[in-house]
Amino acid sequence: MPEYRVIVAEFTSGDVWGELLPIDLSYSSEIKAKRSATVKIPLTGFDWSVLRPWRSLLYIQRGAQVTWGGPLVGSSLDLENETVELHCLGLWEYYRRRQITYDANFVQRDQGSIVQSLIQDFADGTGQYQWNTGPRALIFDGMATGVLRDRTYRAYERKAVGQVVEDLSGVRDGFDFRIDHWWSGNRIVNCMRLGPPSGIPTDLVLEHGVTCDIPRITVDGTNMATEAVVTGGGEAENQLTGWWYNLPAETDPSRRIPRLSAVQSRQDVILPSTLTAYAQQVIAEGSTPVVIPEVRLYPDSSPGPGDVLPGYQARVRARAGGRLVLDGDYMITGMTVRAADGGEDTTVSLVPGEVLERVGSAASP
Structure with a gap:
């Protein structure tokens, strides 16, 4: 080990x-x-x-x-x-404890640039407000996403920087993010990086009996949805609402199911396009039953914990009874490692790639 x-x-x-x-x-x-x-x-x-x-x-x-x-x-x-x-x-938990304390307005700014500005100005102490102290703990790399956003954050709302970044990342065409660490001389660097919400393509293969052990595969349709409703700012008949539908899932004879509704509340959102983006994400995530393999990496072999990182894409395969029971593209969403008594145990969490694809339409009910 x-x-x-x-x-x-x-x-x-x-x-x-x-x-x-x-x-x-x-x-x-x-x-x-x-x-x-x-x-x-x-x-x-x-x-x-x-x-x-x-x-x-x-x-x-x-x-x-x-x-x-x-x-x-x-x-x-x-x-x-x-x-x-x-x-x-x-380390990210610190940035969830810092607040936006001054009005911040962004017009047609890359969402990665918005993230970096919010962190530097209101959390890390490296931005334009010198009175806003912070640990100066982060550097940034690969923050450009090519997606422009309009966002306004008011000081009186007292929003947490970390939560705002997570909300921004969660809309359709958002992003994944992580903080990497490495030695630089006699110090350790903390680097924030953004990635595509569908994951970073790799040639990683997790195959049962070859590179890992897959003792169990579960199928979960609990969060499936064909109708997504996301409510925003306003009250009663003046409340903003975003809708998104997956009509083919309701009408295609080969896979049709009855309508399943999902409702979210985003009271701080005042842009209809943002509400629609949230609704699109709900439909994408609920477009299919989630097939989840339980993956354990082999100890003292490759790939190991340093190769299997959250946000990476991987091909997952499993054979049982002489036939292929699983062969699909997944995104790694998490990893848990325990090292004790000279041994190492690593489990990997995944989500199917298809739930990250854009599906459905804004058709009327």
Whole structure:
């Protein structure tokens, strides 16, 4: 198994303070930079002056690759076994705790540029408002998406920067995003990158019995929908509403089903086009039953946790009873890793590629 290291750095300066000896660790990574980690260390290795919530950043390094990073937010002491369990969240959680405190107006700006401006101005302390302090923890790469948006955020709304970015990413033609970490000299760099909502194409193949184990495949139609209604700003008869339909799913004799409605509320949205984009996304995600394979990577083999990243596309195949039971394109939405007792266990979460495709129309009911 590759060697694991846990690096400690100061959040506000980025200075690396030292290294912890982990007894047991686990971490998870999901699309849109959602992450968490737990690290167990000996009690004798716990320095109260350094390991304080929101003061310390912990990075998990697997071999030569930094695979996880985020702030320490809590700890649990086990006096009987003389160990300490450190609880961490992904770095993005900090940006969900910062607010837009000044009016911000964007007209026909690339959505990636909007994201970068909001983070720099109101969360990271590297933008145009010098009084708005932040840890100056992020650099940005690949932020241009080619999709222009109009957006206005008012200070009195007190919206969280992270939530605004997540909302912007969730509309049709939105984006996925992640934060990567790597060594640069004696410091670790945190880099935010945007990617297409359908995932980044790769030649990765996850095949049962060859590159991974697929013990179970489930089919879930719980969230299927052929009619999406998204309500926005306003009240009663003046409330804005976006509609989207998947009429072929209701009328095609080879696959027709009765109408299934899904309703969302987006009270802060005042643009009809934005409501329609949300409704399109609901229909796309609910266009088909979701076939979900349970994937476990083989330990000490390729692909490993450093190769299978949230936001990557992969081909997934499985044979059973002498026939092919699964062969499709998927996007990796999450990964959970546990390293303990000299072993490593990695599970991968996926979503079928077809739920990310545009389907349906704005036809009237």
